[in-house]
Amino acid sequence: MVNFKEDENLNTLNHSCAHLMAQAIKHLYPQAKFWVGPVVAEGFYYDVDLGDDVIRDEDIAAIEKEMKKIAKTGKKIIRKEISKEEALEMFKDDEYKIDLINNLEDGNITCYEQGDFTDLCRGPHVDNVKLCRNFKLIRHSGAYWKGDSNNKVLQRIYGVCFPTPEELEAHLQLLEEAKERDHRKIGKDMGLFMVDDLIGRGLPMFLPKGYVIWQELENYIKDKERKLGYLHVMTPCIGTVNLYKTSGHWDHYKENMFPAMDVDGESFVLRPMNCPHHMMIYANRMHSYKDLPIRIGEIAHDFRYESSGTLKGIERGRHFCQNDAHIFVTPEQIEDEFKRVVDLIFSTYKDFGITDYRCVLSLRDPADKVKYHDDDEMWNKAEDALRTVLNDLGIEYTEEIGEAAFYGPKLDVNVKPAVGNEYTLSTCQLDFCLPAKFNLTYIDKDGEKKTPVVLHRAILGSLDRFMAYILEETKGNLPTWLAPVQVRVMPVKTDNEELMEYAHEICSALEEKNVRVELDDRGEKLGYRMREGQIQKVPYLLVIGFNEKEDRTVSYRLHGEADTTVLGLDEFVEKIDSEIKNKVH
Template sequence: MADNSQPAEQYDEIWKQRHTAAHVLAQAVVEMFPTAKLAIGPPIEDGFYYDFDLPRTLTPEDLVEVASRMKRIKRDNFPLVRSEKPREEAIAWEEERGQPFKAELIHDLPEGETISFYTQGPFTDLCRGPHVESTGKIGVFKLASVAGAYWRGDEKRDQLQRIYGYLFDTQEEMDAHLARLEEAKRRDHKVLGKQLGLFANNGTIGPGLPLWLPKGATIRRVLERHIVDVELASGYSHVYTPQMAKVDLYKISGHWEHYQDGMFPVMKIENEEFVLRPMNCPHHIMIYQNDPHSYRDLPVRLAELGTMYRYEKSGQLSGLSRVRAMTLNDAHIFCREDQVVEEVKGCILMVEAAYRKLGITDYTYRLSLHDPNDKEKYVDNPELWERAEGELRDVFKDLGLPYYEAAGEAAFYGPKIDIQLRNMLGKEETVSTVQVDRHLPKQFGLDYTGEDGHKHQPVMIHRGIISTMERMVAFLIEHYAGVFPTWLAPVQAVVLPIVDRHKEYGQSVVDKLKAKGFRVELDARNEKVGKKVAESEVQKIPYMLVVGDRDAAAGTVSVRLHGGTDLGAIPLDDFIARLVEETA
């Protein structure tokens, strides 16, 4: 049974093929394990999966057998026949055939909802559909892997086995997808992070709490210094705020009501309740409130590299891209109503400039709107939503930027612009955001004195230009496959003396480069220079400077680029000029 939350007209042919393939997978597994308990099996991007409670753990050989049975079911070309049952009869039928998960799903469906099933040959499954006409209509598929999954995503419920598969219309599309997977594997930031000595995870510290090693910390520091300089030049004031606060703060903001499940447990200190902050905005509100403001003061732009804590489930944690402690390039702008559009435009232009600097070109803008029918998730203020969403549309119109809209993706207090980057698998990830918020200023009673002498409520804009340091560095590792541009590389050059007598000159080269602010190392080990070059290649250092007798006599360095290009002997001052220009 899939979660078909989108309108029927949005179910395109490939979606229906992937949905049907999940049923074919379930039929094959039930043939192998007649006592299998079926959970859910939806189509997903690039393929499908199905969750099972099985009598034993699946092996790689089992997947081969399952795939073989699926191919036979496809050849049998069973038509998919829809049927319906009354609610209580459907529950009883699922219980009688030993399918408690299906019975639970039916029990939890809203009263009055149609209970439908799809039958293909001897196999019947609870499902809303739709599907292709028959099992023979599914495209080229390949089973990918088995993973653990909890029933309904609840770690306190049954642990299931999830079988993933890919499905495409043609073999060419499948081959292209598998090639992307191999390239993504080669660029995996978790693998490269270990190989390049950028970050580490430690079981004694705990999952989702990565350690930034010296080289990774260097990349992070360069990013932080760059973005802080940009923000200071753009009229932002940088602040520091505590990484915890009393629960009362988040009750006022509404985060306690809307986001409590994503927060760490409460700490009781001297009869008061504190919690690690899941976001920085309430703290910046307190700074705004610390002083009275006039219309002449606005906009007030407060920025912080603010560390936050979110209780991500252990199964969702991944390297630097999904963590429990993260530092966001965060800022909040407090402005007048007549300043909103221009301030949002300024934020978008900062994103554009930052992405150009980082070499990021494949991204899209998503206008994330609220769902007017969801009164629990979103603040119930239609006028607020209409105004804020209209302003963001005006921003895109004024800047002439393409975008698409996504209902149900807004923050609980206001719409947002999400900048969606594509990872190595072509999947979108939200990295940078800009949000317009009139709810929190109201919750906290924020005001400023207007030109008319009366009190007015400011508008609050939340924005993160380069996301969290963790997620951005993870993205950049994969984006560059670890071969960072020279300005961002943790080690920009390594000096390689050919033999011991060249170490003194090599050290003088290092000293001169460091005096100019470059990150350079001396490899003075008693190893052959060929081995040193090979190891520097593995570490993806942009420049390797080999020095010997001629270089020491002439004041040159023999320059080799990462990748093998040999530039030959270059006067040291000329090489420094090259680095200055390249990293400016």
């Protein structure tokens, strides 16, 4: 999907269209006052104070109609320079513009005029309003002035604009596709998870069917890790502030953590990540070089303070579970262990059919002494080591400055989802910093104490985000092994004793193979039950009638298909058992 902010021409066009929308709003709501109207990745928006009026869905059409009317006039968009004093006089009755002007440096200020509407703006803009005619207002919401919850709530209206009607229509179709793929909608339709403000924003709860998927993902990755020598642990969800002061998170990550809690004279925090706990597990006893590598894994509950505007279902929450691990190695073992991690990432992607991704070497910004641990020698050593390993392994990658963890560089594997912008799913970070901070040691072959190197890695990332990704990639049509309900048995007549007896026999045969099966014995019409099974994305819908009972067969329909297939009961049980065990996707 296009990024409006990064495309220079679309950026200018959409910023101009934001002014067109503001002009239309001013015509319809003369009392309107405007804060800012920037271009963002998904288009443009404007924050508006309408006094006592509230924008509703039906009002959007009226705003669009007025925008089209203005666009037809073809009014020139004229750039003007005025002094700060002139600007203050021009907008003297608008507290929002006065606030903006007062925060600008002295000197000339630019504004743009189009007919009867003038607004403060740096620009640039297109030549005339007619060029903004291919637009669509997408949605509206509330937004705190300056993003501060102590301030007034303004009304934010989003839109998009394109040079041609064809480009606009293509984009709107993509947006519709995105709605259908939105894991929040899929999760609701399938009954997978829920959020409630009484529990807390960003704190999703997995319902029984959603937790089945979660457990399958957990079992899948832990089984792969065990075969590679990982030792799984369980550690607390909180730690002392001193733990995070030792690790450096308190200095470099505090703004992303929940506030400290004082208990019995000690300060505790909900943990944002697990590395300090795993460092302490390593430090619990002495180690020889013969013990290394040590691979400590955990499906760990973590908590991070995310601003409310960034929260998105289970993709981005304030509580999540990381598929985390820390590998303690000697310097000589870095390359082999890093290769093992990369192989595990790509093996996992193959299992899930993930092919659209790219590798990024995330480096620090040397000028940023606040975000990053201040040790140039350590950083140069770590970045050179990771770059060498990637080159030796022949992995194609790009380098991005300022994306490293505060303690070390990392390999990020960014996936490109079916809709939306790419994001990081898997990561492997090289760390010379934390082992030294925690005074971790091992005895080398010469009997001397040495400091190990640590690889921080997450394969699925967080189980929550990975689940969201898979739901959106598949539109909820999960492979049978991952589906919360794998088979639904639907007798044609639920009031017939013989049919119900055979339906129970089918369920028992499937349950003996640990197939997740449901018997739909409601008195609803078969068509209604079939449609509901389709909405809930059940892979196999079995219709059981008198012919099936007499022949000891099942008639099944695969999700998304119109054809019905008939198999003997034993043959069907073996078929689905094999499909699940082999994780066919």
